[in-house]
Amino acid sequence: MAKHIKNRNIAFTILVAIGLVGASYEAYQYHTLSTLNKQITAGKVITDDSYPYLQKYTAAYDQGNKSDYKHAVQTYSQLLDQSPSIENQAKIHFNIGNNLFVFGLIRRINEDGTLQDEARHAYTQAKIAYEQSLRLEPNDMSAKFNLSLLNSMMAKNMKAAPKEQSTMELSNLPIGLP
Structure with missing residues (x-):
């Protein structure tokens, strides 16, 4: 009977240790996300x-x-x-x-x-x-x-602004078909 109780105590101790590790990890995650949320709320860039x-x-x-x-x-x-x-x-x-x-x-x-x-x-x-x-x-x-x-x-008939036409002359080009 004493050996049976000892085995249960060991199993319970292992479960408690795993629970503490899990709770610590969750607390760390909560702290990290809380810090991120505070930075976002303050309008700071996340680095x-x-x-x-x-x-x-x-x-x-x-x-x-x-x-x-x-x-x-x-x-x-x-x-x-x-x-x-x-x-x-x-x-x-x-x-x-x-x-x-x-x-x-x-x-x-x-x-x-x-x-x-x-x-x-x-x-x-x-x-x-x-x-x-x-x-x-x-x-x-x-x-x-x-x-x-x-x-x-937006205007219903949003038209493009008129473009100024170029007045450049290309005098060396032949006019009409050959």
Whole structure:
């Protein structure tokens, strides 16, 4: 009987030790993720190489906050190459649309009231990004609102600005057919 109790005590001690190791690991993971969440909430760029997706995502977000919209769009696009979940793809497309929309807003209008080519291109790309976001997450109210706002900002007949024709003459070329 004493040997049987001793064996049970050894088994129980081993189980308690395994439980303590597991609990310690979970506490470490909780602390690590809590630190990451605090950095994200504070708007800091993640520098830990253990989380490359979060690192790139926060870098893109930071670039957008610093008005570096072209690089933010490029960085968000690189995130799509990492095969994120459908939900994250929708968020990435939404953020791409936001950066392009703001980039289009800060572009100047030509003297005749037409949009510059960069602004028109940015609006068109933003519309595509919002639509892609809505294809992935059809119930995303933020994407729906931003798309409707973008559509109201875009002129119905958004025409390209007239290009100045070159007055250069090529005098050494023969005119007409030989």
